[in-house]
Amino acid sequence: MDTKNFKVNSENSLVEWIGRKVTGAHNGTIEVKEGNFNFENNILSSGKFVINTRSVKILDIDDSETNAQFASHLASDDFFNSEQFPDAVFEIKHTEPGENNFYHVTGDLTIKGITHSLETTLQIVKTDNVAILDGKIVIDRTKFNIKFRSSNLFSNLGDTLIYNNFDLNVHLAADAQ
Numbered sequence: 482m483d484t485k486n487f488k489v490n491s492e493n494s495l496v497e498w499i500g501r502k503v504t505g506a507h508n509g510t511i512e513v514k515e516g517n518f519n520f521e522n523n524i525l526s527s528g529k530f531v532i533n534t535r536s537v538k539i540l541d542i543d544d545s546e547t548n549a550q551f552a553s554h555l556a557s558d559d560f561f562n563s564e565q566f567p568d569a570v571f572e573i574k575h576t577e578p579g580e581n582n583f584y585h586v587t588g589d590l591t592i593k594g595i596t597h598s599l600e601t602t603l604q605i606v607k608t609d610n611v612a613i614l615d616g617k618i619v620i621d622r623t624k625f626n627i628k629f630r631s632s633n634l635f636s637n638l639g640d641t642l643i644y645n646n647f648d649l650n651v652h653l654a655a656d657a658q
Contacts, residue, residue, distance in 0.1 A: 483523070487612045487655035489516030489530055496532050497650040507551070511649075512536035514568065518605075518612055518655050525584050525605055528573040528614075530653060534561040534592075560627050566593045571618065574598070582606050590618070592625040603651075614653040621645050 494513040499506055516530030537555050542548040556563040575587040584603050589596050603616035623645050 483521065484526075485520045485523075486658040487518045487520070487607075488658050489513060489518075489653050489655045491515060493654035494530075495652050497652075498537070498647060499650070500647040506541075507539060508541050509537060509539040511538075513653060516653060516655070517658075518573075518614065520607065520612075523607070524578050525573070525576045525586075525603075527576075530571055530651070532569050533567060534563040534569055535567050537561070537563075560622075562593055586616075590620065590625075592620075593627070595625045597624050610657045612655045612657075614651065614655070616651050618649045618651060619646050620649065622647055 491513050494516075496511040496513060497508065498511055499508045512533045514531040514533045516528065518528035519526050535556065537552060539548050539551050539555075542551055555561060558565075561569070570591045571588050572591075573586055573588045577585040579585060579602075582604050584605060585600065586603050587598060587600050589598055599618070599620070601616055601618050603614055605612055605614045607613075
């Protein structure tokens with residue numbers, strides 16, 4: 482069996498996030514701390530990546546004071562509690578290869594020390610030296626104790642409601658080891 486390991490290059494990797502509310506959306510980036518992927522006979526078999534919740538940036542708010550206030554709120558216990566839980570982790574547990582370098586993936590996502598299994602589709606293009614992973618992970622934030630202005634938990638929020646699902650658009654570049 483031919484096994485090949487790839488290590489995520491943090492400088493060439495990035496996660497973009499999008500959170501939606503009744504009156505619009507916010508978006509930004511999160512730094513990738515580390516990660517790795519393993520291939521057996523050229524098929525993805527496992528992997529893991531870690532993002533730094535302390536690195537959340539907001540791209541759609543230009544006013545520096547408002548941006549800093551929002552970033553501070555996202556780092557608070559209302560959202561990611563970044564002081565206590567600086568890392569969020571996605572670990573691939575099962576893969577099913579499809580066509581055109583797509584994989585149906587089941588993995589464990591851990592945010593704020595809470596782990597839930599989820600399914601997603603990832604595209605991985607691999608050469609002998611580099612693997613590029615792209616995918617969208619849709620997360621129900623309430624499963625990870627991120628309840629601020631959720632319709633599941635509060636009523637009469639009107640236009641202050643924040644939708645429960647948010648998206649992580651993942652782009653990871655990994656080098657062969």
